[in-house]
Amino acid sequence: MFRETALNVRDKKVQGLFRLLFLTMTLLLILPVLVILGMLIYKGGPVLSIDFLFTAPTDGMTAGGVFPALLGTVWLVGVALLVSVPIGIAAAIYLSEYASDNWFTRIINLAIINLAGVPSIVHALFGVGAFVVFFGFGTSILAASLTLAIMTLPVVIVSTRESLMAVPQAFREACWSMGATRWQTIRRVVLPNSVSGILTGVILEVSRTTGETAPIMFTGAVFFTPFLPQGVFDQTMALSLHLFVVATQVPGVPDELPYGVALVLIGMVLLMNSISIAFRMYLRGRKKW
């Protein structure tokens, strides 16, 4: 009774084999991440200091810090969000809560999917044509941020819509059957129960935008400027572009400087992601159904 048979032994061997295979693949996946991070920290770590973060580059960008670029990135991402988040959330609410399924909404959905698939260099080109030239914003934070905003819009819409759709239909029916209008239902039930998902999506979007280079390099970010940006019509430096510049465009940069810049960039993205995860865990803990 209950003894192992030859068949069991064979099955177990196969099962072990597959387990090993999947484990190997997973480890292979982590490996590059660890190597990249390790190298960045090993080579760029010594460069990092409070001074590095808060001073401007000196000596033809071969020394000094990254402050103008850091500040510029904050500007660019901030203004981009200010534009894309309200529009994206409003559009997602319309699509998920108001629109019925007809040819019009189907075209909109198609447009969103296509917009999400457009390469960022194409967005850059569009940004130059539309914002820099046509609207006459020049190469400025405004033009660059609007380009970033258009690029991130589809992702904001899709992630927001998913969070809205995760709210059980039964909640909406409960509201409607008590005579709530659509807006009352959205305001009092749908949004409070999806805000964690929406914000998480937005924050993840921030981290993605932070690293973009192509859409900003023709529209508002410059290689070097001695001035800090004062408003949205100024040009600015940006971390991602600065990394590209010190790594490939400037002669005589010490080997570890680009790694330091990269580390700051990655640090910013990781910080954003951790905030988003922590925030989600906090909100998850509060809600329950």
Added chain:
Amino acid sequence: MQTDKRPAAIRTRDLNLWYGTFQALFDVSLEIKQGIITSLIGPSGCGKSTLLRSVNRINERLGYVRIDGSIEVMGKNIYDEDVELVQVRKQIGMVFQRPNPLPISIRDNVLFGYNLHSEKRRTPRSELDGIVEDALQQVLLWDQVKDKLNRKATDLSLEEQQKLCIARLLPVKPGVLLMDEPCSALDPKGTEAVEELIWELREKYTILIVTHNMAQARRASEECIFMLMGKVIEHSPTESMFVTPAQQETADYIEGRYG
């Protein structure tokens, strides 16, 4: 039971309903009497929920539903042009098959509908407390929850949740309560408790309740409507329907020959 002389609370005339090209209701003409419990029985797919849902117009949110005929509630056709949907929903409360309390506190659930329709911007707290207690008393839930009104409603047992779903309708002062298989997600004890509560609510409210459970229809309703394939086959006092059904189909169904 003297149900004959009561006025009608809901009157449907030649009601036909289509989902796209599929016709779900055929010439339904009914008089649901005020202040009693009327149960709606029939095999799965015969149109019970459809009929119920067209009485508070929750069906029309599906773009492809078409309705022909009229449904009068308290003498007014709710499909008339000049009817305000919010007022219809206020007057006609609905309880769903799966209890669906909102994920907020018990107290806020009870006050949700009230706050939606209250004209005052702020109602004094003592008045709100009174409303909450009164509604929960009516559904026989007050004693269990009076010490935890600020707890999440979704933490209650299913039976309590369903009672709460009934309670939150009451502060809006509806005349009609529609219930679509309100006990089918509950265990036998919960079923009994909710049935008892529904029985308590008659007279004050006109109750139309869909059920799959013959015994429940027989125990807990005064009149009974039997439907088959979108048509009303028989509408009579419950006792007489179960003892001497007028139609052969009714007899077959009651004896469990189909459905």
